[in-house]
Ligand SMILES: Nc1ncnc2c1ncn2[C@@H]1O[C@H](COP(=O)(O)OP(=O)(O)O)[C@@H](O)[C@H]1O
């Protein structure tokens with residue numbers, strides 16, 4: 001080959017190499033843990049653990065894995081736009097990785113477009129209902145950075161957007177990262193069965209948790225960084241440095257403890273006492289409607305959540321029918337509901353069709369009411385029955401976090417329909433919850449009247465059982 005021909009060949013090869021290099025989307029060498037996260041072909045995978053253990057890098061690399069497929073669309077969510085734009089955040093990282101490649105950034109659509117036609121979108125959920133905006137979308141990869149900043153409902157709704165054309169072979173994957181902290185700590189822990197003791201845990205064949213520690217980031221000065229984290233309080237340190245899923249109960253609204261506040265059934269009452277019922281309702285259409293039935297007896301300490309129904313998309317007529325069924329079953333002495341705004345139409349339907357007397361729930365001083373309720377939870381005076389019907393209520397009680405450290409409002413990303421229905425009913429029934437039965441000769445006229453009503457109710461209940 002002549003000298004110019006050799007030079008031309010070298011230039012051509014350099015150009016090809018450069019072109020190839022411009023298609024290297026992931027410029028880091030992933031650690032074995034990151035590689036496992038990227039290559040696992042399981043539908044859902046969460047990488048959780050210590051901060052700066054390389055989780056966010058692993059997420060971006062996972063999203064970029066399949067951009068060679070022409071129709072591939074990936075989306076990565078954060079819970080606010082501010083977080084996606086942090087200097088250490090995902091968008092910044094994506095610019096560092098992709099700016100010098102053939103991928104093109106469309107700032108308006110917050111989308112990277114790849115030569116194959118594939119897309120990577122950065123999205124954020126601002127409001128509690130923002131996930132509903134993605135109703136018509138379809139993705140083959142859905143990523144969540146800091147999953148504990150999302151609600152379970154948001155996560156599961158968005159998961160339903162994983163889809164592909166019938167003959168496509170693009171894998172469908174949901175991938176998430178998180179530190180073991182944040183408002184969604186409890187649901188994420190339960191959903192992925194993540195514990196610090198297990199390196200890797202599976203909850204079903206399609207759902208996997210990988211545990212990341214500081215040692216999984218090949219570039220980190222582990223010793224130096226650990227020393228910095230030593231300054232944190234114990235819980236934060238164990239979470240961020242060691243990646244442990246340690247609970248911080250003070251972040252939750254309700255002091256509900258499933259070991260202490262759940263019981264298998266109602267206790268026996270003396271023959272002369274009957275159960276009284278109060279129904280609490282939180283109306284909603286997109287947000288679910290929730291009904292919670294409470295039972296208490298005037299002289300039995302304690303109040304019991306005995307039934308619950310939670311469903312979205314119910315019309316006023318559906319709810320009225322449900323309330324009527326429950327009224328026949330439980331004969332509640334009172335029905336209390338959130339009758340403001342949308343609730344008004346629901347309550348009116350119930351009253352006009354079935355003659356239900358629906359009281360407006362007392363909505364002032366919600367915090368005071370939560371405190372009272374927590375006091376009863378703590379002193380084992382409020383019980384939720386076991387069994388599947390009450391599951392949505394138990395879940396909300398166990399998972400609803402405060403919005404922030406001030407503890408003045410509930411976190412808007414988490415459902416509170418069942419707990420609100422509980423609060424409405426509880427407030428109505430509370431003053432009966434723990435009175436000791438006075439001796440008969442010391443009863444006031446009113447108490448004697450109520451006592452008689454109780455005895456009648458108990459007699460009727462006993463007679464029903466005999467008929468049965
Ligand atoms: N395999 C890797 N090679 C080079 N740098 C890495 C690698 N993994 C992580 N890093 C860098 O380490 C730092 C912390 O990683 P990051 O993914 O943000 O951690 P986390 O999300 O767990 O807090 C970032 O600067 C990131 O770019």
Ligand SMILES: [Mg+2]
Nearest residue numbers: 052055056177
């Ligand atoms: Mg991160």
